[in-house]
Amino acid sequence: MTVLTVAQATVRFLANQWTERDGVRQRLFAGCFGIFGHGNVAGLGQALLEAGDALPYHLPRNEQAMVHTAVGYARMRNRLSTFACTTSIGPGATNMVTGAALATINRVPVLLLPADTFATRVASPVLQELELPGSLDVSVNDCFRPVSVFFDRISRPEQLASSLLAATRVLTDPAATGAVTLAMPQDVQAEAHDFPEELFAERVWKVRRPAPAAEDLAEAVELIRTARRPLLVSGGGTIYSEATGALRALAEATGIPVAETQAGKGSLPFDHPAAVGAIGATGTTAANALAREADVVIGVGTRWSDFTTASRTAFQHPGVRFVNLNVAPVDAYKHAGVPLVADARAGLLALADGLRGWSVEGDYAALAVRLAQEWERTVTRAHTLGHGPLPAQSEIIGVVQELSEPADVVVCAAGSMPGDLHKLWRTRDPKGYHVEYGYSCMGYEIAGGLGVKMADPSREVTVMVGDGSYLMMAQEIATAVQEGVKLTIVLVQNHGFQSIGALSESLGSQRFGTRYRYRGADALLPVDLAANAASLGAQVLRASTVEEFRKALAQARAAEVTTVVHVETDPSVPAPDSESWWDVPVAQVSELESTRRARVAYEEGRRAQRPLL
Ligand SMILES: Cc1ncc(C[n+]2csc(CCOP(=O)(O)OP(=O)(O)O)c2C)c(N)n1
Ligand SMILES: [Mg+2]
Numbered sequence: 001m002t003v004l005t006v007a008q009a010t011v012r013f014l015a016n017q018w019t020e021r022d023g024v025r026q027r028l029f030a031g032c033f034g035i036f037g038h039g040n041v042a043g044l045g046q047a048l049l050e051a052g053d054a055l056p057y058h059l060p061r062n063e064q065a066m067v068h069t070a071v072g073y074a075r076m077r078n079r080l081s082t083f084a085c086t087t088s089i090g091p092g093a094t095n096m097v098t099g100a101a102l103a104t105i106n107r108v109p110v111l112l113l114p115a116d117t118f119a120t121r122v123a124s125p126v127l128q129e130l131e132l133p134g135s136l137d138v139s140v141n142d143c144f145r146p147v148s149v150f151f152d153r154i155s156r157p158e159q160l161a162s163s164l165l166a167a168t169r170v171l172t173d174p175a176a177t178g179a180v181t182l183a184m185p186q187d188v189q190a191e192a193h194d195f196p197e198e199l200f201a202e203r204v205w206k207v208r209r210p211a212p213a214a215e216d217l218a219e220a221v222e223l224i225r226t227a228r229r230p231l232l233v234s235g236g237g238t239i240y241s242e243a244t245g246a247l248r249a250l251a252e253a254t255g256i257p258v259a260e261t262q263a264g265k266g267s268l269p270f271d272h273p274a275a276v277g278a279i280g281a282t283g284t285t286a287a288n289a290l291a292r293e294a295d296v297v298i299g300v301g302t303r304w305s306d307f308t309t310a311s312r313t314a315f316q317h318p319g320v321r322f323v324n325l326n327v328a329p330v331d332a333y334k335h336a337g338v339p340l341v342a343d344a345r346a347g348l349l350a351l352a353d354g355l356r357g358w359s360v361e362g363d364y365a366a367l368a369v370r371l372a373q374e375w376e377r378t379v380t381r382a383h384t385l386g387h388g389p390l391p392a393q394s395e396i397i398g399v400v401q402e403l404s405e406p407a408d409v410v411v412c413a414a415g416s417m418p419g420d421l422h423k424l425w426r427t428r429d430p431k432g433y434h435v436e437y438g439y440s441c442m443g444y445e446i447a448g449g450l451g452v453k454m455a456d457p458s459r460e461v462t463v464m465v466g467d468g469s470y471l472m473m474a475q476e477i478a479t480a481v482q483e484g485v486k487l488t489i490v491l492v493q494n495h496g497f498q499s500i501g502a503l504s505e506s507l508g509s510q511r512f513g514t515r516y517r518y519r520g521a522d523a524l525l526p527v528d529l530a531a532n533a534a535s536l537g538a539q540v541l542r543a544s545t546v547e548e549f550r551k552a553l554a555q556a557r558a559a560e561v562t563t564v565v566h567v568e569t570d571p572s573v574p575a576p577d578s579e580s581w582w583d584v585p586v587a588q589v590s591e592l593e594s595t596r597r598a599r600v601a602y603e604e605g606r607r608a609q610r611p612l613l
Contacts, residue, residue: 001194001195001196001197001199002194002195002196002197003192003193003194003195004192004193004195005043005046005047005189005190005191005192005193006043006047006154006157006184006188006189006190006191006193007040007043007044007047007162007184007189008046008047008050008051008376009157009160009193009195009199009200010044010047010055010113010160010164010182010184011032011044011047011048011050011051011054011055011219011539012200013029013164013199013200013546014028014029014032014050014055014084014111015029015054015055016200016201016202016203016225017029017203017205018202018203018204018205019080019081019172019204019205019206019207020123020204020205020206020207021080021206021207021208021209022209022242025204026077026080026081026162027081028055028080028081028082028168028171028172028205029055029081029082029083029084029090029111029337030073030081030083030454031055031057031058031083031084031206031314032044032048032055032057032058032083032084032085032086033057033058033059033060033065033066033069033070033083033084033085033086034048034057034058034059034060034085034086034087034441035059035060035062035063035066035086035087035088035092036086036088037088037090037092037115037117037128037543038089038127038186039087039088039089039092039093039114039115039128039186039529040086040087040088040089040113040115040186040189041088041092041336042189042190043115043184043186043189043190043540044086044113044115044150044184044189045086046190047189048086049150051062055084058083058479058483059479059482060447060479061097061160061476061477061478061479062095062447062473062475062476062477063085063087063092063093063099064095064096064098064099064443064447064473065099065425065443065446065447065473065475065476065479066083066085066099066447067085067096067098067099067102067112067179068099068101068102068436068441068443068444068447068448068451068473068478069083069104069447069448069450069451069454069476070082070083070084070085070099070103070110070451071099071102071103071110071433071436071444071448071451071481072109072436072444072447072448072449072450072451072452072454072455073267073451073452073454073455074103074108074109074110074451074455074557075106075108075240075436075451075454076409076431076434076451076452076453076456077239077455078239078240078242078580079107079108079109079174079177079240080172081089081455082108082109082110082111082171082206083110083111083451084111084112084113085099085110085112085113086113086114086115087112087113087114087115087405088115088128089114089115089116089117089128089129089139089140089186090127090128090129090140090336091128091408092114092115093114093115093116093140093141093144093183094140094143096112096114096144096325096425097143097144097147098269098441099112099179099613100112100147100148100179100181101147101179101290101439102142102438102439102441102444103178103179104147104148104149104178104179104438105178105439106176106177106178106236106263106436106438106439106440107177107236107303107328107438108177108178109171109172109177109178109180110178110179110180110456111167111171111180111182111232112144112148112179112180112181112182113181113182113183114141114144114181114183114184115184115186115189116139116141116181116183116184116186117139117185117186118184118185118186118187119155119156119185119187119188120187120188120191121187121202121226122136126186129360129374139183141153141181141183144179144181145329146181147179147480148171148178148179148180148181149178149179149180150166150167150170150171150180150181151181151182151183152166152167152181152182152183153182153183153184154182154183154184154185154188154462155185155188156188157188157191157193157195158193160193160195161195161199163182164182164199165542167180167182168203168205169205169332171207172207172373174207174237174240174241174327174328175327175329175342176328195373207577208343209241209342209343209345209346210327210341210342210343210346211338211342211343211346211347211350212325212341212342212346212347212350213340216338216339216340216341217340217350217351217354217390218354219338219356220323220338220351220354220586221341221351221355223296223321223323223338224296224298224323224355224358225321225355225358226296227295227296227330227360228295228360228364229290229293229294229295229296229317229360229364230254230256230294230295230296230297230298230360231256231257231258231259231287231290231291231294231296231297232247232250232251232256232257232258232259232298232300233258233259233260233261233264233279233291233297233298233299233300233302233308233560234247234258234259234260234261234264234267234268234300234301234302235260235261235263235264235299235300235301235302235303235425236261236263236264236299236301236302237264237300237301237326237344238264238267238300238329238344238348239263239264239266239267239301239431240301240344241301241327241344241345242345242359242430243300243341243343243344243345243348244266244267244268244346244430246342246344246345246348246349246352247267247268247300247348248268248272248274248291249301249348249352250348250351250352250355251268251272251274252274252459253352253355253356253359254352254355254358254359254360254591255274255359255360255362255364255365256274256360256364257274257275257276257287257290257368257372258272258274258275258276259276259277259278259279259287259290259291260275260277260278260279261278261279261280261285261302261305261307261308261416261500262278262282262305262307262308262422262435262437263302263435263437263438264300264301264302264426265278265422265425265433265435266427266429266430266431266432266433267274267300267430267472269427269429270426270427270428271376271424271426273365273369274365274368275372276290276371276372276375276421277375278373278422278423278578279291279308280305280307280308280309280310280313280314280578280580281306281307281310281311281419281578281580281581281582282307282418282419282422282423282578282580283310283314283422283423283578283580284372284375284378284423284578285371285374285375285378285576285577285578285579286368286371286372286374286375288310288314288578288579288580289371289579290367290368290371290381291310291314291315291316292315292316292317293316293317294315294317294320295317295319295320295321295334295425296320296321296322296323297315297320297321297322297323298322298323298324298325298351299322299323299324299325299326299334299337300325300326300344300347300348300415301325301326301327301337301344301585302324302326302331303331303334303438304324304331304334304335305437305438306582306583307437307582309612310580310581310582311504311581311582311583311609312609312610312611312612313580313581313605313608313610314580315610315612316610318606320610320612321336321337321338322334322335322336322337322338322612323337323338323340324337324338324339324340325340325342325344325347325348326340326341326344327341327342327343327344328341329341334462334612335612335613336612336613339467366377378576379423379424379426379576381576382394382395382398382423382424382576383395383397383398383399383401383402383424384398384573385573387570387573389570390544390568390569391546391549391567391569391579392569392570392573393417393420393492393494393498393569393571393573393575394420394573394575394576395546396428396492396546396549396567397417397420397421397424397425397464398424399546399549399550399553400464400490400553401424401426402550403550403553403554403557404460404462405460406428406429406432407428407431407432407454407458407459407460408429408459408460408461408462409431409432409433409434409452409459409460409461410425410432410433410434410435410460410462410464411434411435411440411445411448411449411452411461411462411463411464412434412435412436412445412463412464412465413435413436413437413439413440413441413443413444413445413448413469414440414441414443414444414445414466414468414469414499415442415466415468415469415497415498415499416466416498416499416502416571417464417465417466417492418435418437418440419499419575420575421433421435421464422435422437423575423576423578424575424576431456431459434448434449434452434477436448442468442469443469443472444469444473445463445464445465445469445470445473445489446463446465446470446473446474446476446477446480446487446489447473447476447479448463448474449463449489450479450480450485450487453480453485453486453487454483454485457485460488460557461486461487461488462487462488462489462490463487463488463489463490464490464492465489465490465491465492465495466492466494466497466499467491467492467493467496467516467529468496468497469493470529471529474529474532474533474536475536477489477533477536477537477538477562477564478537480535480538480562481536481537481538481561482560485562486559486560486561486562486563486594487562487563488553488556488557488559488561488562488563488565489533489563489564489565489569490553490565491529491530491533491564491565491566491567492567492569493529493566493567493568493569494568494569494570494571495515495516495517495524496515496516496517496571496573497514497515497569498514500514501514501515501571502571502574503584506598506603507584507586507595507598508586508590508592508594508595508596508597508598508599509594509598510548510594529566530564530566533564533566534564536559537562538562538563538564539556539559539561539562539563539564539589540563540564540565540566541555541556541563541564541565541566542565542566542567543565543566543567544567544568549565549567552565552567553565581605581608583605583606583609584602585602586598586601586602587599
């Protein structure tokens, strides 16, 4: 037996957990982020101090941001390694709720350790305690329940062992993973207990590759063999499973074209003959044209988000059928598909086996190639518009693309940039595209980019961030500087929410509330985000033309320190149209003519929606 505090036992346990897939082992927890307060400073803080390098500690600037960093890291490591995050009670804890939701929605593992109020005494109330007259066992940490895939509160030391084991099982299960929250009352963290020695033995969590059930596989193969216009749709699961080679082999053997979701972008190199690029509301005209007439759609590792299905208007073939290869049953059963509940790689290999000797007709494969080439010409045009006096955003993307190496990573999350990148980025490496579009959380960009770079320091990481997102969460620049982690940050200043502005305008709401301007006037605000970035310790370069931007970006890439390139763009130039639709309801009655017109168009758009049942 070993006498340790609950916090010491937790840290010792975390330091001894490993994952293993395909014989490759890595630490499940690369370290722990934490912001200390009275709830954790003498508990988990003391334990981390004592543990030293056994579980390296990192000091971030904001609790939400540190969860983003952990997510960026875990996604880059294909969910096989992550961070723990500790906070004090109250606001420190609830600051993590958004990060928890982001992790759970993106199905990325993070371990959250918010401190909780006293378990052994009634403080009524301690500083930052929520005091509900009607229920004495509720704390703010109950907010984590709906956004966590596992939640427990360690009110007694005796609970710790089973809770840690359950938490780790969920974190390492690709079908179940997300935010795992263990709320730690401040007194219990510091309480000593005699823990069994075995709790601290090295433990290896095998991440297996379950194969599809034989009868489901047979049904899927039979269905695909009848298809005349099949389409593969690849999601994040393909990349997490390291199944891009198997996907490519299947596409090459069968000629089935491959479209990509946001999380699945990079499943094939953009110039592969079977690649038709992004699908859905932010898709390419190539993928969307093929989707419209596809008779069998094979989803691999996709959640079938509303963006991917263009709000269920993307698939218009009257008899369209789905095959869903997914390790998570919830996704495998969507759209009344034939469920292949399996690891993406194992499932793709099994499908390739079953489809041996079968391929699509030459005409169809040629059509896919022709459509993809057409879209590539559209991309080249958008990258090199020659717009002035301020550059268009698509030209900024073009220059970042031009200067980037295949293994570089582009990071983004919210605004107009994710859609533009989905359409216009030419991905050449499965880990080269990192856009958080499950939660599309403004503020993820810099914090997430930090995690990406920590996960793979050998790659150049370029964070693309809008002024709106930057203003929500820029402070992790200071953390990057502190940690000696080099990021290139492209800060696109367009004085407000271009994305929501354009959406608002298209829905008859005239860009209401989306422009950063003085109240009642049209003049820009005297806000200098470049100066702000410099104040946080970054090297900052300013550009106002495409040429200046190219020069500045080259300098930023060559730099060894985190460098922000500030560029002002013209928000009035949209990215090329994807010939798709997204369901955003418009007011059914209105006194505004613009709204009434938008409602008519909305009702027209909705007519194309299919239930996919
Ligand atoms: C935390 C959060 N709040 C609100 C939104 C809704 N939203 C999506 S994009 C956007 C504006 C983003 O502005 P900016 O970063 O400047 O990018 P731009 O749209 O100008 O390209 C807003 C408010 C969001 N995605 N995340
Ligand atoms: Mg903006």
